[in-house]
Amino acid sequence: MIYTVTLNPAIDYVIRVPEFKLDELNKTTEEYKFPGGKGINVSRILKNLKVESTNLGFVGGFTGTFIRERLAEERLITNFIEVPGDTRINIKLKSDVETEINGQGPTIEKIHLDALKAQLLDATPEDLVVFSGSIPKGLPNDVYIELVKLVKEEGIPFVVDISNDQLLDILPFNPVLIKPNHHELAAIFNTSFNSFEEMIPYGEKLVEMGAEQVLLSMGKDGAALFNETGVYRAPGLTGALKNSVGAGDSMVAGFVSQYVQDKDPIKAFTYGVASGSATAFSEDLALGKDILNLVEKVKINQVKN
Numbered sequence: 001m002i003y004t005v006t007l008n009p010a011i012d013y014v015i016r017v018p019e020f021k022l023d024e025l026n027k028t029t030e031e032y033k034f035p036g037g038k039g040i041n042v043s044r045i046l047k048n049l050k051v052e053s054t055n056l057g058f059v060g061g062f063t064g065t066f067i068r069e070r071l072a073e074e075r076l077i078t079n080f081i082e083v084p085g086d087t088r089i090n091i092k093l094k095s096d097v098e099t100e101i102n103g104q105g106p107t108i109e110k111i112h113l114d115a116l117k118a119q120l121l122d123a124t125p126e127d128l129v130v131f132s133g134s135i136p137k138g139l140p141n142d143v144y145i146e147l148v149k150l151v152k153e154e155g156i157p158f159v160v161d162i163s164n165d166q167l168l169d170i171l172p173f174n175p176v177l178i179k180p181n182h183h184e185l186a187a188i189f190n191t192s193f194n195s196f197e198e199m200i201p202y203g204e205k206l207v208e209m210g211a212e213q214v215l216l217s218m219g220k221d222g223a224a225l226f227n228e229t230g231v232y233r234a235p236g237l238t239g240a241l242k243n244s245v246g247a248g249d250s251m252v253a254g255f256v257s258q259y260v261q262d263k264d265p266i267k268a269f270t271y272g273v274a275s276g277s278a279t280a281f282s283e284d285l286a287l288g289k290d291i292l293n294l295v296e297k298v299k300i301n302q303v304k305n
């Protein structure tokens with residue numbers, strides 16, 4: 001079983017406002033409400049690729065109920081922990097540019113974290129845990145290290161997709177996969193990049209520090225994969241951008257969907273790129289058929305041994 005952990009789920013409220021003007025009344029021309037948060041997005045894409053997973057994490061209030069109901073309609077397995085307060089609403093405003101306003105969400109208490117830890121201890125070394133997304137109020141900044149230690153001690157493989165400054169401290173626990181985007185890679189090493197070539201040594205460093213697979217996403221410019229066999233590059237796929245929210249999570253899900261089957265990182269990378277782009281070309285997260293249609297368009301080149 002794959003377990004996805006979303007500590008701070010969200011309703012993604014996606015609105016389109018042509019010619020948005022500050023300090024004036026604006027009206028939407030389109031609006032959508034999606035169950036969101038990184039792990040939930042991973043589970044939704046896995047489901048679209050016919051791979052089963054269980055959603056773990058904290059939900060509360062009427063917004064939490066919306067998420068539970070929508071995931072139940074999609075026949076996803078959930079084992080959320082109910083918390084006091086309302087799950088957050090994240091506004092994704094599409095105009096000539098994309099603006100995001102993410103809510104804070106409820107405060108999580110120790111008792112809730114302990115309940116999540118107990119759930120994780122039910123996993124086995126044959127399972128995989130995907131930890132992703134930001135840390136809600138109430139939990140310590142190093143909560144992911146605590147959780148990763150717990151699963152590592154049990155021999156349970158795990159994936160981490162976080163932009164938190166603790167990512168480097170997680171690497172010695174050997175995550176199966178991490179997926180920084182190019183902005184996060186620059187922030188991790190307190191630097192900036194003018195080209196993909198400049199990113200290569202930093203991707204390699206993440207492997208040296210303990211990550212098995214490093215998937216570096218670069219939005220419309222595609223992605224790169226770093227592992228002990230070398231560096232691989234997939235140029236961006238072309239298509240009409242509809243909504244890039246969840247593209248990164250889709251990439252994680254696409255990768256995981258294949259990697260759990262045969263541990264072939266190149267095949268997994270191919271599905272990751274196809275899934276990320278298929279979501280960028282969709283209003284909601286991509287459907288399975290849209291992902292499969294893009295798989296054959298993905299071209300991967302090894303750029304370094």
Ligand SMILES: Nc1ncnc2c1ncn2[C@@H]1O[C@H](COP(=O)(O)OP(=O)(O)O)[C@@H](O)[C@H]1O
Binds near residue numbers: 217219220276
């Ligand atoms: N506009 C786009 N056109 C084509 N592919 C895209 C686009 N945006 C994202 N993707 C695909 O999805 C992947 C993840 O998107 P990215 O925006 O880099 O992730 P994140 O949401 O984590 O920042 C990219 O590496 C790319 O393969």
Ligand SMILES: O=P(O)(O)OC[C@H]1O[C@](O)(COP(=O)(O)O)[C@@H](O)[C@@H]1O
Binds near residue numbers: 008010035102247
């Ligand atoms: O947990 P975080 O880091 O605040 O992010 C939550 C937001 O990220 C998303 O999971 C989308 O993430 P990506 O675009 O990086 O894939 C949204 O569904 C959600 O609103």
